[in-house]
Amino acid sequence: xxxxxxxxxxxxxxxxxxxxxxxxxxxxxxxxxxxxxxxxxxxxxxxxxxxxxxxxxxxxxxxxxxxxxxxxxxxxxxxxxxxxxxxxxxxxxxxxxxxxxxxxxxxx
Numbered sequence: 001x002x003x004x005x006x007x008x009x010x011x012x013x014x015x016x017x018x019x020x021x022x023x024x025x026x027x028x029x030x031x032x033x034x035x036x037x038x039x040x041x042x043x044x045x046x047x048x049x050x051x052x053x054x055x056x057x058x059x060x061x062x063x064x065x066x067x068x069x070x071x072x073x074x075x076x077x078x079x080x081x082x083x084x085x086x087x088x089x090x091x092x093x094x095x096x097x098x099x100x101x102x103x104x105x106x107x108x
Contacts, residue, residue, distance in 0.1 A: 001016070001017050001019070002015060002016050003015050003016075003017070003029075003030050005032035006032065008035055009033060009035055010032070011030040011033075013027060013028060013030040013031075014030060017029060017030070
């Protein structure tokens with residue numbers, strides 16, 4: 001039987017162990033132990049912390065940009081609605097003062 005460890009770990013004995021006719025293994029079963037020359041736990045912790053900080057800054061910037069855009073669009077919508085209402089009011093006001101069917105303005 002052939003053994004292999006995950007990345008960052010090494011075998012503490014032989015990679016290959018055979019099953020003998022007696023039903024026993026030719027050697028003790030190997031175990032995976034942490035590779036001291038591999039990635040350092042402190043380096044991993046610092047890398048994850050730095051990544052978390054960078055992602056947090058990016059999220060804050062994105063949320064602020066979306067908030068500003070929504071606020072700007074809301075302001076535009078409100079000003080457009082006000083302008084539309086004012087124009088509608090003027091149109092209604094004009095139609096109330098000028099009646100094309102009114103005969104009183106005609107000269108006889």
